[in-house]
Amino acid sequence: AQTVTQSQPEMSVQEAETVTLSCTYDTSESDYYLFWYKQPPSRQMILVIRQEAYKQQNATENRFSVNFQKAAKSFSLKISDSQLGDAAMYFCAYRRRETSYDKVIFGPGTSLSVIP
């Protein structure tokens, strides 16, 4: 069974600095998707970034980028120039690339604080 692990329950970063959130996963599949979701205090789940396993290039969305290491089954999220609005819970998630519905497996989350 697939699992997703986030080993950092809590992290903090100074405003304008860079922080990296870790995520590892376990799967025997070769083709899949990986996601980072952000959950601010409003509780809304917001997709931050998505990576397709068959793509070697790391995904980037503005200040958010990932370091995808397929062989190591690692998928870390880097937030550059951190802003107060980045304070939230961040969830790493995995889904197989199937032709029908397949379940998204979520990690336990990392709570990020941004210090002014």
Added chain:
Amino acid sequence: NAGVTQTPKFQVLKTGQSMTLQCAQDMNHEYMSWYRQDPGMGLRLIHYSVGAGITDQGEVPNGYNVSRSTTEDFPLRLLSAAPSQTSVYFCASSYRSQWGSNIQYFGAGTRLSVL
């Protein structure tokens, strides 16, 4: 753009009471899912649906029922609430691409307390 709408936002129940959490989406998505979120455990899948009339169990289905009579609506029913069901519940929908389900869109969540 309504997206995924969940009601109510907050609910307090007594043990043994029943209730229905509502979820509606206006994006014509085939796939809909219910998750519960508990501290330190991320989101766990309760039930999901791949289309009207088709539902299946997720990781933690016990104590919950679902139905999908229309594409838009996917209610979650608690038959006899228990304190262990105190949680935050999220509904999500996604569209079917040629590679299966795609990005999930989440509702704002329902915070449920069972006393």
